[in-house]
Amino acid sequence: MIYFLFAFLALVLILVAVAKAKASQGSGGNGPWPFVKREFLTGGEKRFYAQLLAALPEYRVFPQVALSQLIDVKKGVNRMQWGNKIDRLVADFVVMNQAFEVVGVIELDGPHHSRPAQKERDARKDKALTVAGIQINRIDAGKAQTANDIRALYSLPPLAATQPGAPAAPNRQPA
Incomplete structure (x- = not known):
């Protein structure tokens, strides 16, 4: 009978530990956070x-x-x-x-x-x-x-054709 009681308590402790570990991972607890960097644009x-x-x-x-x-x-x-x-x-x-x-x-x-x-x-x-x-x-x-x-799309005039020999426009980023 005591053997079953100890086995039952051990099982309960294991289940509690597993549940606690899962809860800390899933809810942002003390465990590691599951984030990774991703590409901003495809x-x-x-x-x-x-x-x-x-x-x-x-x-x-x-x-x-x-x-x-x-x-x-x-x-x-x-x-x-x-x-x-x-x-x-x-x-x-x-x-x-x-x-x-x-x-x-x-x-x-x-x-x-x-x-x-x-x-x-x-x-x-x-x-x-x-x-x-x-x-x-x-x-x-x-x-x-x-x-x-x-x-x-924005009712803008067409871009002027590039003149032969003119340097290409620089690759600009938004200011």
């Missing part, structure tokens, strides 16, 4: 970002901006309810003028945008930005865009 997004910088030199372009940094909920309505509709939604690229005023948002849509859950997120993003008065342009990642195609 390869396609990096290429398109470089293309945007070259096509829109008069603008500032920012990748991966939370919608909550671009739009707000009107006063007098339930901020939490409406804020939750855009919570965790991110604009692929935000185009701003030199005064940091939003000119528009560009979404680079890859194949995953045909999935039902992504379509629903895209619809919420489009509606929120449109209601707030922000132009949104969706670009198919599978179709080539010229610099002048991108400029036309």
Whole structure:
């Protein structure tokens, strides 16, 4: 009988220790945190970002901006309810003028945008930005865009053709 009591107590102690270890890992306790660095932009997004910088030199372009940094909920309505509709939604690229005023948002849509859950997120993003008065342009990642195609989205004149022998424009980063 004592043997079973000791075995039962040992089993309980083991289960408590395992549960405590799992709880500390899953809830940010004293155990190691499970974070790793990830790529900020995909390869396609990096290429398109470089293309945007070259096509829109008069603008500032920012990748991966939370919608909550671009739009707000009107006063007098339930901020939490409406804020939750855009919570965790991110604009692929935000185009701003030199005064940091939003000119528009560009979404680079890859194949995953045909999935039902992504379509629903895209619809919420489009509606929120449109209601707030922000132009949104969706670009198919599978179709080539010229610099002048991108400029036309914002009614900008075409870029002048590079003169033969002229040095290439430097690869600029947003200021």
